Amino acid sequence: MKFYITTPLYYINAEPHIGHxxxxxxxxxxxxxxxxxDYDVFFLTGTDEHGQKIAEAAKKQGVSPQQLADKNSETYKKLWKNLGISYTRFIRTTESSHEKVVEKVFRKLLxxxxxxKGEYTGHYCVPCEGYYIPEDEDSPLCPDCKRPMNKISEPSYFFRISKYAGRLRKYIEEHEFVKPDFRKNEVLNLIKSGVCDVSITRKNVEWGIVSPTPEKYTVYVWFDALxxxxxxxxxxxxxxxxxxxxPANVQxxxxxxxxxxxxxxxxxxxALDLPLPETIFAHGWWITGKEKISKSKGNAVSPGKIIEEYGVDALRFFLLREVPFGxxxxxxxxxxKKRYNSDLVNDLGNLVNRTVNLVETKLSGTVAYSDTDNGLAEISAAAYENYEAKMKALALSEALEEAWKLVSALNKFLDEKAPWREGSTGVKQVLYSTVSGIRDCAIMLAPFIPESSLKIWRILGLPGDPCEYNFAALREKLPDGLTTQKREILFPRKK
RNA sequence: GGCGGGGUAGCUCAGCGGCAGAGCAGCCGGCUCAUACCCGGUAAGCCGGGGGUUCAAAUCCCCCCCUCGCUACCA
Incomplete structure (x- = not known):
């Protein structure tokens, strides 16, 4: 089985922020x-590097657009590295292999x-790089940035969307294609309200893929980027x-x-006679106060700063846990801070720490195999089953909640069995079960907090990396004679 | 204006015909292995307002109020 997932290509005129x-x-x-x-995964991301805005930014900085693109796409790559992003391929729209495909597609559709070929007339906003219908025809202002727009009339090539709109509408109505569900109606309305053929060339934009037409126009950045x-x-x-x-499974x-x-x-x-992707999923925005986070609003939250203060996994966890995906x-x-302290520090980090401490003090650091029948295995199995279903439904925060049910159950289990108490019985069995449960947590959490999962793995004395195990490992008994390693605070508490 | 979502505990939200729920915050207690953690218990709501259907309504129908989206660029 294969799984192909994509992110949009990020437009390199902006620094990457928390939204990216x-x-x-x-x-x-x-x-x-x-x-x-156990799927064969292809994960594609990259940068969108053409367009007037890039050309202008480059000019301002006194470099060529290509130089700017090289520099800025590198910034994204670096951030993805810091965030532990395991993409299969990082594509740039200035790569010749991509440019050739755009040309070929253009020819094919032509x-x-x-x-x-037609004539485009409209109002264009340079900073927003878009065509809009102004409220006031006489003094056209961009409906978004409120700056004056230029009236443009130029020859252009159009893509005959109108030819496919009906078919698309039917497809969307009949398939689970537009996600989350509440977007479906929005999209259908968009189509019903009339879809115009879109202009896909620009006469006066130089930084772009040259159209394979007698006139040397450039290809509109969106047509290029998609x-x-x-x-x-x-x-x-x-x-x-x-x-x-x-086709892609998730975009x-x-x-x-x-x-x-x-x-x-x-x-x-x-138009290309290709099957449509399985799911197009649009998530929400992060806002601060009441405003969307974006560079133009100057309220950007820097991922780099958060990583510095809390670590990569804390950021990954927060973003995916705090809000229902969508x-x-x-x-x-x-x-x-609240989410970090309560979930990562108190629940998970402390669980690992107290358990390992008990293994050290009560069992001299070695966890021997024990036959156990205390319900924990069932809780773990149920947690995984729900977690898996939530992941497949793209309910990421809920998947984490399911995994956390096991974390909580383990804390409770320890309290009930109290292996630290004088005369406590079955300490070996209790700790074997707890360690086994923590192992299961590490596996389920690996997609979210891979670095921490690996740390837990090592502290428990398990070989390899949880990311390299697949979920089948959850059904395996914890190996006999594990020796826990030096304790380490996974998530330091923040005041 | 058109279309759509939402208004439920202090906060964030789930429930969508059958005894009002969860997480967090609060309060009380327990524990003391652990990162002042963890575990248990508990309080708290005219389910936006009004009308209707029903044996039974947070839930279905009608009206109203408030709010947020989409309709129009950016992850």
Whole structure:
């Protein structure tokens, strides 16, 4: 079984902020989950590097657009490395293999008659890089940034979305394609309210892929960027790879680019006679106070700073645990600290620490195999079963809740058995079961907090890396004679 | 304006015809292996307002109020 997951390509004119990290971390957790569930996973992410904004930013900095792109895409790569992102491939839209695919697709659709030449008239907002209908025709202001827009009229090639809109509408109605569910109606309304053919070339934008037409236009950045989902797995140049992974199983993005992914993108695929992805999932935004976090609003929360203060796993955990995947979340240092201290420090970290301490003091650090029948194995199995279902449904926060049921059960189990008490019986069995349960936690949590899972693994004296085990390991008995290693505070408490 | 979601404990939310729930915060107690942790108990709600259907309504129907989305760029 294969699993192909994508994030959008991030537009490199901005520093990566928590929103970019959010999408990518979610995709990473899913990729890791499916790997551990024994799927053949392809996880694609990358950067979107064309367009007028990039050209202008480069000019301002006195470098070429390509130089700027090289530098900024590196920033993303670095952050992903720091966040433990296990992508299969990092694609850049300036790669020649991608550019060739865009050209080929353009030609293909042109020949098919799905692209045609027309005249585009509209108001263009340079900073927002978009065409909008202004409220006031006489003094057109961008509806978003309120800056004046230019009226533009130019020849352009259009993509015949209108030809596919009906088919798409029917498809969306009949399939579990648009996710979360509450978006389905929104998208259907979007389509019903009339979908215009979109202009996909720009006459006056130089930094972009040149259209294979008599006139040398550049390809509109979105048309260019969306095709990465195909080019990134070999479309039209590595058919074996492509056949293996297409269609995508999950395509993640934030809710603001739903339109591109749920309307334009599937129409492009239909025009190319390709099957549609299984799921297009739009998650919510992180806001501070009442505002969306974005660079232009100047309220960006820096993932780098959080990592420095709390560690990578704390950030990964917070983002995926705090808010039901799909809804907006409010970010604040307070909520972060609270979630960190209560879940990671108190529940999980302390559980590991107290258990290992008991193994050291009561069993001289060695956990011998014990036949046990105390209900913990059942709790673990049930937790996993629910966790697996939640993961497959993309209910990431709920999957974590399921795993936490085991964490809580283990803390409770220890309290009830009180192996530290004078004359406590069955200490060996109790600690064997507890350690085994912690092992199971480490496995289930590995997709979310891989670094910490590995630490737990090592502290328990288990060989290898939980990420390299698959979930089948949950059904195996904990090996005999494990020797716990030096205790380590997994998550230091924050005041 | 059109379409849609939501208003339930102090906070975040689940429940969507059959005794009002969870997590967090609060309070009380227990434990003292552990990162002042952990475990147990407990209080707390005219389920936005009004009307209706029903043996029975937080839940279904109608009206109203408030609120948030989408309709229009950015993860």
């Amino acid at each position: 990290a959010y999408t990518t971390i979610a995709a990473d957790a899913l990729a890791r989950f499916y790997r551990m569930a 020949e098919k008659g799905d692209l045609y 095709l990465n989902y195909l080019s990134g797995i070999g479309y039209l140049h590595d058919e074996g790879l492509f056949e293996k992974y297409w 993640l993005m934030a809710k603001d680019i739903i339109r591109f992914h749920n309307v334009i993108w599937p129409c492009m695929l239909m 809804l907006d979340g409010e970010y604040s240092d307070e909520t972060f």
